[in-house]
Amino acid sequence: MSIFEIVMLVCFGAAWPFSLCRSYRSRTNAGKSLFFLGVVFLGYVSGILHKIFFSPDVVIGLYILNGIMVFGDILLYFRNRRLDQLGG
Helix, strand or coil, X not given: CCHHHHHHHHHHHHHHHHXXXXXXXXXXXXXXXXXXXXXXXXXXXXXXHHHHHCCCCCCHHHHHHHHHHHHXXXXXXXXXXXXXXXXX
16 A cells, blocks of 8 residues: 555545536536546556455555546536537
8 A cells, every 4th residue: 555546546536526516517518528537437447456456455445436436427427418419
């Protein structure tokens, strides 16, 4: 377990609640990229798998929490895409 890994995950994780709120409230995908969200989600999944197979420790919880938030933003992306198609 590395303090630097923990700090990185906490810092990245602190941004996701704001992104989720913005996605939920704006009801549009303006400024969002599904590709970007997918790449970030893949990164967290890779971190989780690394922790499971090579370096198990409690930091996996931060990877899981961040991954859940990114997945939530992906779900909101699809909701907002539907709303954009319906005209708001």
